[in-house]
Amino acid sequence: MGFLDYFRAEKKTSASLAKERLQVIVARERGARSGPDYLPALQADILDVIRRYVAVDEDAVRVQVEREGEYEVLELNVVLPDED
Amino acid sequence: MARIVVVTSGKGGVGKTTTSAAFAAGLARAGHRTAVVDFDVGLRNLDLIMGCERRVVYDFVNVINGEANLNQALIRDKRTQGLSILPASQTRDKDALTFEGVQAVLEGLAEDHDYIVCDSPAGIERGAHLAMYFADDALVVTNPEVSSVRDSDRVLGLLSSKTRRAEQGEDPVQEHLIITRYVPERVGKGEMLSVEDVGEILSIDLLGVIPESSAVLNASNSGVPVILEEQTDAGQAYDDVVARYLGQQREHRFITEKKGLFGRLFKG
Ligand SMILES: Nc1ncnc2c1ncn2[C@@H]1O[C@H](COP(=O)(O)OP(=O)(O)O)[C@@H](O)[C@H]1O
Ligand SMILES: [Mg+2]
Numbered sequence: 001m002g003f004l005d006y007f008r009a010e011k012k013t014s015a016s017l018a019k020e021r022l023q024v025i026v027a028r029e030r031g032a033r034s035g036p037d038y039l040p041a042l043q044a045d046i047l048d049v050i051r052r053y054v055a056v057d058e059d060a061v062r063v064q065v066e067r068e069g070e071y072e073v074l075e076l077n078v079v080l081p082d083e084d
Numbered sequence: 085m086a087r088i089v090v091v092t093s094g095k096g097g098v099g100k101t102t103t104s105a106a107f108a109a110g111l112a113r114a115g116h117r118t119a120v121v122d123f124d125v126g127l128r129n130l131d132l133i134m135g136c137e138r139r140v141v142y143d144f145v146n147v148i149n150g151e152a153n154l155n156q157a158l159i160r161d162k163r164t165q166g167l168s169i170l171p172a173s174q175t176r177d178k179d180a181l182t183f184e185g186v187q188a189v190l191e192g193l194a195e196d197h198d199y200i201v202c203d204s205p206a207g208i209e210r211g212a213h214l215a216m217y218f219a220d221d222a223l224v225v226t227n228p229e230v231s232s233v234r235d236s237d238r239v240l241g242l243l244s245s246k247t248r249r250a251e252q253g254e255d256p257v258q259e260h261l262i263i264t265r266y267v268p269e270r271v272g273k274g275e276m277l278s279v280e281d282v283g284e285i286l287s288i289d290l291l292g293v294i295p296e297s298s299a300v301l302n303a304s305n306s307g308v309p310v311i312l313e314e315q316t317d318a319g320q321a322y323d324d325v326v327a328r329y330l331g332q333q334r335e336h337r338f339i340t341e342k343k344g345l346f347g348r349l350f351k352g
Contacts, residue, residue, distance in 0.1 A: 022285050
């Protein structure tokens, strides 16, 4: 373990892990809440389509609506599996 | 016009009833006519925490069903003048609380009270929804722990969409965070989320931090709202909460580690 790793390892307390996990899940749930009602169904449909071609995880597809100035942008994120 | 305050959290067992009892008693002690209403149908407990369980004759559902009037069901607190309690029903009928019934009871209470404190049940079902629906203010009770924080965020979403104020496009429900069962020593060791962590995630106004305290169990054993135990840490922390809610400035207490002799010697 290097000198820097020592400090990093020490910083990662269980509380900071809890905080990181919360930030991720809360952001995600807020996104789902604030978006249009069809988002969850759209997300499920897109997942189905992608799965016809690639085996991806349940949470590989993320759909959210972002507001950018006057526009609403539908943002689609697909995480493809690592190639072995 | 009475102000309606819901004490809510999503998660159970975080301190809603403890907070409702303390907050209502604190408001009444400050001279405001206050009613505290138990919305936890089937799991009545506020009466025990307030020490009036033997005086319950009629309850919330009896009033809704017209089996008793509000005056017959309201229990006037013996210790604190201007404080009354409306107990929950012990019925197993989950639909016993109706929208119109709750509205009528709150309107009745508003006629001769300044504050109506609604002790919400856990969850996000009917009882919790009705407890928050008519609220002007919300005390969101949160423990420094992942599931409680997540549930509180969920509840914040409901407060901003599924309440009368939200539906009628009025000013939003004012949301206040109360962190309970806080242990500064564990926060210091990195084992527990800090006040700052929880505040950062939920990003609403922090009304107060209540330390984990044996005084809470003691007070519940004897049926006294813990705020009346003025010598205790939790009692004082709730006193600060009420004072801040009423507009006073108070420093946050009980959020740093108590230094033992050892700590004092070595931490300076
Ligand atoms: N600050 C505190 N310190 C220690 N115990 C507490 C504190 N607040 C609440 N409790 C305990 O936690 C339990 C649940 O509290 P309660 O107020 O009934 O929660 P809820 O109404 O949210 O279910 C009770 O046993 C109570 O004594
Ligand atoms: Mg309760």
